[in-house]
Structures are given as structure tokens and as C-alpha cells.
Amino acid sequence: MGPAETGFDLISWQGWGVTGSIVALLILFTTILLWLLPFPQMTVRGQLAKADDRTDLRSRFARGAPFSRYRTAIRRFDQWLTQWFGQPWSAQSFERCVAIAFVFPVALFLLATVLHGYKHGKINTTELMLFIVAVAVVAWAVGWLFRIIYLYLQRAWRKFGGDSELAEIIARILLGAFAVVFAFAIAFAVASSVAGQFSDAGTVVLAILGGFAFAIAFTIAYVIAGIWALAIALVIVTILALTIAKQFAFFLLLFFIILPILNALMDWISWAVTRFLLTWLHEAPDGLSGITVVIGVLLVNVVLALMFVVALAILLPIGLEMVELMLSIFGHDTFNWRTVAAQAVQDPWNEGLFVTGMLLTPLVPSIANMTLGLAALTAPFSPGAYKADQLIPEHPEATPSEAETSQIKWMVFWSRLWYLPSVLVALAIYACTWTILYALDMPMAKFLHTLALCSTSWGQGTCPGF
Numbered sequence: 302m303g304p305a306e307t308g309f310d311l312i313s314w315q316g317w318g319v320t321g322s323i324v325a326l327l328i329l330f331t332t333i334l335l336w337l338l339p340f341p342q343m344t345v346r347g348q349l350a351k352a353d354d355r356t357d358l359r360s361r362f363a364r365g366a367p368f369s370r371y372r373t374a375i376r377r378f379d380q381w382l383t384q385w386f387g388q389p390w391s392a393q394s395f396e397r398c399v400a401i402a403f404v405f406p407v408a409l410f411l412l413a414t415v416l417h418g419y420k421h422g423k424i425n426t427t428e429l430m431l432f433i434v435a436v437a438v439v440a441w442a443v444g445w446l447f448r449i450i451y452l453y454l455q456r457a458w459r460k461f462g463g464d465s466e467l468a469e470i471i472a473r474i475l476l477g478a479f480a481v482v483f484a485f486a487i488a489f490a491v492a493s494s495v496a497g498q499f500s501d502a503g504t505v506v507l508a509i510l511g512g513f514a515f516a517i518a519f520t521i522a523y524v525i526a527g528i529w530a531l532a533i534a535l536v537i538v539t540i541l542a543l544t545i546a547k548q549f550a551f552f553l554l555l556f557f558i559i560l561p562i563l564n565a566l567m568d569w570i571s572w573a574v575t576r577f578l579l580t581w582l583h584e585a586p587d588g589l590s591g592i593t594v595v596i597g598v599l600l601v602n603v604v605l606a607l608m609f610v611v612a613l614a615i616l617l618p619i620g621l622e623m624v625e626l627m628l629s630i631f632g633h634d635t636f637n638w639r640t641v642a643a644q645a646v647q648d649p650w651n652e653g654l655f656v657t658g659m660l661l662t663p664l665v666p667s668i669a670n671m672t673l674g675l676a677a678l679t680a681p682f683s684p685g686a687y688k689a690d691q692l693i694p695e696h697p698e699a700t701p702s703e704a705e706t707s708q709i710k711w712m713v714f715w716s717r718l719w720y721l722p723s724v725l726v727a728l729a730i731y732a733c734t735w736t737i738l739y740a741l742d743m744p745m746a747k748f749l750h751t752l753a754l755c756s757t758s759w760g761q762g763t764c765p766g767f
Contacts, residue, residue: 312410312655314418317432319494320411324436326490327407330483332443334400336451337476338385345710352697358709361680361716362690368591374677376583378670382576389573395565398572402565402662403484406556407491409658416654488557495552551624559620560659567613567663571606575666578602582674595674602667603730609663611752617659618642618753622760639754639761646750660749668727675723676716683716 314320348354360366360373387393415432418424424432581598585591621638645653680686689712692705701709738745755764 312413312417312652313495314414314421314423315494317424317428320414321432321435323407323487323490323494324411325439326483326487327404327411328436328440328443330480330487331404332440332447333476333480333483334404336447337473337480338397338400345713346706349693349701349706349709355693355700356695358713359690359693359695361677362683362686362693362712363681367678368587370677370680371595371674372583372585374673375579375670378673379576379579379583382572382579386572386576389576394572395569398565398569399561400480402561402568403487405564405662406560406655406659407487409655410491410556412658413652413655416651420651484561485557488553491556492552554624555621559617559624563616563620564613564659564662567609567616568665571609571663572666574605574609575602575670579670582670599667599671599674602670603734606664606667607734610660611749613660613663614749614752615756618757622757626760639763642750642753646746649746657746664731668724668731671727671730672720672724675726676719679719679723680716683712683719685712685715688712 345358348358357373357377360370363370386397415424415429419426419429578598578601582595585594585598618638625638641653641656645656647653649657685708689709692701692709694701735745751765754761758764
């Protein structure tokens with residue numbers, strides 16, 4: 302039986318040919334996004350070259366002022382988000398969230414698929430480890446290839462006397478066009494896979510080529526209209542889905558429109574609210590009152606993040622129900638998302654990992670907030686922290702030597718290892734909250750499932766009550 306033959310099985314193992322092809326596409330797409338929406342430069346060498354950044358870096362290793370370290374880290378995080386996302390409620394910020402949201406569902410789908418194959422004995426531990434290594438090698442190779450191509454084109458452009466600003470504009474247009482093409486190609490490939498349209502690498506390639514061919518048609522619109530081309534793409538894909546009387550159409554809508562757009566909308570709101578709270582954190586006063594403010598703001602952030610998860614649990618089913626209603630009006634086969642939701646309640650971290658992961662994306666901003674703060678508090682306990690504090694000069698005009706810079710870079714590297722336990726602590730806070738609610742006879746999974754059914758009772762007629 303194919304993975305979506307019954308209309309109920311969203312996750313099913315279909316072999317390394319399908320999985321590997323989609324993973325390769327996802328790596329290329331993610332790399333394009335990193336170049337299209339580049340992270341602000343935060344290299345150690347760059348920070349040491351600026352007096353203010355150098356002061357902040359020095360405070361990172363100062364053991365005597367934990368609260369000051371915390372506020373500095375939060376302030377820099379806020380500045381970094383402004384550089385990358387733009388203003389909290391801006392169109393640029395939403396565009397960033399949409400770009401990220403194209404990665405989330407496919408990555409979760411692949412992870413759930415691999416775990417499904419491993420659990421059911423389709424793949425063994427050796428194959429799984431080799432796959433992980435292969436993904437890491439391919440990701441590194443793609444990043445290296447992009448850098449080589451960039452340097453080659455940059456030298457060629459300079460040789461012909463091209464303007465640097467014009468080169469950046471052209472590069473962004475081309476990368477943007479490729480991003481649209483790859484996003485659609487990935488959605489096309491995943492939709493074909495879930496709908497049982499292919500099961501080997503050869504037919505995967507054909508499906509991907511079909512996705513590329515279709516995507517190129519509206520890439521021209523992206524070049525001309527920018528973000529508005531996304532709206533054009535949505536209209537075209539929706540019309541296509543309503544024309545094709547197959548489950549493939551639904552999954553194409555699911556991975557190219559419904560999940561990215563609805564998740565991006567809620568993530569956009571979550572990031573904006575977290576960024577508003579960040580200003581309270583890095584402006585908190587000294588002493589006990591400041592600590593009280595920080596604890597209070599973090600608690601508010603956690604509560605609001607959970608509320609956004611609840612809102613997404615309402616929003617996503619409404620979107621799915623509306624598409625299902627449209628498909629039924631046109632006489633097409635529909636996909637029973639309610640069975641998938643019920644499966645996520647029964648086994649949220651295994652068979653239902655895809656659904657669980659999609660619902661929890663609004664927690665990312667608050668988890669990042671807590672992670673950065675905790676890492677700042679523990680950084681002085683890194684190897685060589687005291688020495689780094691002494692090597693970084695205090696005078697605004699002074700800069701460390703090349704040898705000192707090399708030493709500081711290693712010390713900063715060791716201090717960044719604290720991000721791992723910090724993110725685990727942040728995740729543990731939500732896990733404890735989940736456990737406490739379950740112990741109080743308020744299971745979160747069941748609550749969200751009931752909420753999803755009741756919010757769509759106008760379409761499917763079921764509301765079990767709370």
C-alpha cells in the first residue's frame with residue numbers, strides 16, 4: 302500500500318532514493334536562503350575591530366557582573382534580530398519568517414520519515430549513521446561550492462569593472478528566483494512522494510524536473526514583483542490543485558502554501574512579541590528589582606508562546622478544512638487531516654512528530670531568548686575565560702595582535718559550547734510545563750486536538766467538547 306493510498310498515512314518510508322533526493326534539494330534551498338537572507342556578520346575578528354563590540358565581548362568573560370553579562374547578551378541579540386529581520390512588524394520580517402517556514406515542514410517530514418523507517422526496521426543503525434554523515438558532508442560541500450562560485454564571480458565582475466551595488470542587486474534577484482524555484486520543486490517532490498507517485502530516484506528526478514519547469518513560469522514574476530510574486534504563485538498553485546483530482550494536489554497545497562504561510566504568520570507574531578519583551582530585559586535595572594523584572598518577563602514570554610501554539614492549533618485546521626471544502630466542491634478526493642491529528646495525540650513524539658513539530662514552531666523565539674541569556678551567564682566558566690578577559694584591550698584605540706586574536710577566537714569557541722546545555726534547559730522548561738499540565742489532568746495534546754476539531758466543526762461537524 303502506498304504512503305497516502307488510504308488518504309490517512311502522511312508519514313511512510315519510501316527508500317533512500319526519495320529521502321536522499323529531497324534532502325539534497327532541502328540543503329540547496331537552505332543554502333540559498335542563507336545567502337539571500339544573510340545573517341549579520343558576527344565574527345570574532347569583526348567584533349575585536351570595533352570598540353563597542355570589543356567591550357561587549359570582554360564583558361562576556363567577566364565573572365564579577367553576571368547581570369550585566371545577561372543584559373549585554375540580550376541587547377546584542379535584539380540588535381542582531383533588527384539587522385536580519387528588520388522592524389518587528391515589517392513586511393521584511395514576515396518575508397524572513399516565510400522563508401524559514403518553507404524549511405520547517407519539509408525538514409520535519411524528512412525527520413519523521415527516517416524515524417518511521419528506523420522504527421519499523423526498514424533501515425538499520427549503520428545506514429542511519431551513514432546517512433547523517435552524508436548529509437553533513439553534502440551540506441559542507443554545497444556551502445563550500447557556493448563560496449567558490451561567489452569568489453570567482455566577484456573577481457570576474459571586478460575584472461570587467463562592474464559596480465558592486467549593481468552586482469548585489471543582480472545576485473539577490475537571481476538567488477530570489479532560485480529560492481522560489483527550489484521551494485516549489487521541494488513541495489512538488491514531497492507531494493508526489495506522500496501521494497505515492499514515485500518510489501525510486503529516477504522518478505524522483507522526473508518529478509523534480511516537473512516542479513522546476515512549473516516554478517520557472519512564475520519566477521519571472523518574482524524578478525519583476527518581488528514578494529508579490531509569492532501571491533501570484535499561491536494563486537497559480539491553488540488553481541492547479543483545484544484542477545487536479547488527486548491527493549497530490551492537496552499535499553502540494555499543504556507543503557507550498559498552507560503550512561509555510563500559516564506557520565510564518567504565527568511565527569512572525571511570536572518573534573515580534575518576543576522582540577518587544579527583549580527591550581524590557583536589556584533595560585532592566587540592577588539589583589533584585591532587575592532580577593524580578595527578568596523572571597517576570599521570561600514567564601510572560603513562555604505563557605504567550607504557549608498561547609501562540611494554541612492559536613496555531615486553531616489556525617492550521619481551519620486552513621486545512623477550507624482547502625478540503627474547496628476540493629470537495631470541485632468533486633475531488635480530500636485528505637482526512639483529522640486522522641493524522643488523532644495520531645499525533647496518541648504518539649506525539651514518534652508517529653505524530655511532524656504535526657507536533659509544526660505546532661511548536663512559535664516556541665522558537667522564546668527558546669532562543671532563554672538560550673542566549675543562560676549561555677551569557679555560564680560563559681565565564683569556559684576554558685581560558687579569565688585569560689580572554691585580560692587579552693581583550695579596554696582602550697578604544699587599542700586592538701589585539703594577530704596571535705592574541707587567534708587565542709581569543711578559540712576561547713570564544715569554547716564559550717559558545719554553553720549554547721547546547723542552555724538550549725536543553727530551555728527545552729526542559731517547556732517539557733516540565735507539558736508534564737505538569739498532564740499531571741493536573743490537562744493534557745496539552747488532547748486539548749489542542751479538541752480545539753482543532755471544535756474550530757472546524759462548521760465544516761466537519763464534530764466538536765467533542767472540553
